[in-house]
Amino acid sequence: MVNYKDLGLVNTRAMFAKAVKGGYAIPAFNFNNMEQMQAIIMAAVETKSPVILQISKGARNYANQTLLRYMAEGAVAYAKELGCGHPEIVLHLDHGDSYELCKNCIEMGFSSVMIDGSALPYDENVALTKKVVDFAHQHDVTVEGELGVLAGVEDEVSAAESHYTKPEEVIDFVTKTGVDSLAISIGTSHGAYKFTPEQCTVDPKTGRLLPPPLAFDVLEAVEEKLPGFPIVLHGSSSVPQEDVDIINSNGGCLKAAVGIPEEQLRKASKSAVCKINIDSDSRLAMTAAIRKTMAEKPAEFDPRKYLGPARDRMKELYMHKIINVLGSNGKISH
Numbered sequence: 001m002v003n004y005k006d007l008g009l010v011n012t013r014a015m016f017a018k019a020v021k022g023g024y025a026i027p028a029f030n031f032n033n034m035e036q037m038q039a040i041i042m043a044a045v046e047t048k049s050p051v052i053l054q055i056s057k058g059a060r061n062y063a064n065q066t067l068l069r070y071m072a073e074g075a076v077a078y079a080k081e082l083g084c085g086h087p088e089i090v091l092h093l094d095h096g097d098s099y100e101l102c103k104n105c106i107e108m109g110f111s112s113v114m115i116d117g118s119a120l121p122y123d124e125n126v127a128l129t130k131k132v133v134d135f136a137h138q139h140d141v142t143v144e145g146e147l148g149v150l151a152g153v154e155d156e157v158s159a160a161e162s163h164y165t166k167p168e169e170v171i172d173f174v175t176k177t178g179v180d181s182l183a184i185s186i187g188t189s190h191g192a193y194k195f196t197p198e199q200c201t202v203d204p205k206t207g208r209l210l211p212p213p214l215a216f217d218v219l220e221a222v223e224e225k226l227p228g229f230p231i232v233l234h235g236s237s238s239v240p241q242e243d244v245d246i247i248n249s250n251g252g253c254l255k256a257a258v259g260i261p262e263e264q265l266r267k268a269s270k271s272a273v274c275k276i277n278i279d280s281d282s283r284l285a286m287t288a289a290i291r292k293t294m295a296e297k298p299a300e301f302d303p304r305k306y307l308g309p310a311r312d313r314m315k316e317l318y319m320h321k322i323i324n325v326l327g328s329n330g331k332i333s334h
């Protein structure tokens with residue numbers, strides 16, 4: 001049993017309480033490799049932001065769970081080396097799908113886990129989530145549960161259509177399970193193709209697709225039922241069209257990729273939403289930089305020469321999210 005506290009990691013409890021009170025959200029960035037992790041930590045240190053490093057099933061399959069865990073331990077030391085005396089870094093399991101997996105991650109040193117029972121019947125979701133919470137809390141690890149189903153595809157999580165969270169269920173779910181935070185579905189979606197063109201309207205000025213607005217009435221109803229309780233939004237990439245354009249003009253083919261407009265996420269950050277998950281935007285930033293470098297320098301074959309610019313672009317993206325969308329900059333005082 002490895003205790004995350006010995007690795008210098010923190011759980012989400014105090015971080016979320018402060019974020020809800022302060023009207024900002026903590027960034028939860030997925031990572032799969034060294035460049036992405038470096039970019040996240042550089043951005044968090046430079047902006048003095050707390051940060052959640054999260055690991056999905058796809059990341060565990062791709063990069064190995066043990067290796068990623070050691071990278072998170074390295075991230076704490078790296079943040080200190082970059083000048084942050086007391087970094088606030090959470091290592092979080094994204095979309096845990098079984099009790100065994102959550103238990104295994106907690107024993108490996110994760111400080112927070114998500115148990116996603118949202119596809120199960122309500123009572124089974126409650127029972128599974130409670131079982132994970134009971135084990136996690138023995139080790140002071142925080143747990144995120146989910147009610148409602150997000151559409152879209154991300155790694156191995158996928159659903160054809162979304163089902164908004166039912167506000168009438170949230171008090172019962174939180175009370176029965178003891179979860180520390182709740183992911184809800186209000187119209188965000190996994191992946192870079194969040195909406196079909198039929199679901200969108202066309203901006204007459206730019207000709208770009210405009211997605212349907214998030215269901216803020218559902219969010220407000222949830223907040224009314226659970227005042228001050230930490231709420232989480234998954235699938236909250238904005239799919240920057242500059243990156244889509246760079247990819248498409250350098251040999252790529254992303255058609256009608258649409259995300260959540262940043263002004264809607266800005267609005268959500270000011271509410272009880274205290275964790276916003278962003279993965280696709282980082283993938284797009286990385287791909288755009290690599291495609292551009294390879295197109296401009298076709299003779300280059302040193303991976304550092306294209307992964308370096310990719311890291312720079314991801315760092316820029318993370319800093320932009322922290323400062324201009326989530327508002328978590330300057331929240332680490334020491």
Ligand SMILES: [Zn+2]
Binds near residue numbers: 154157190234235
């Ligand atoms: Zn998710």
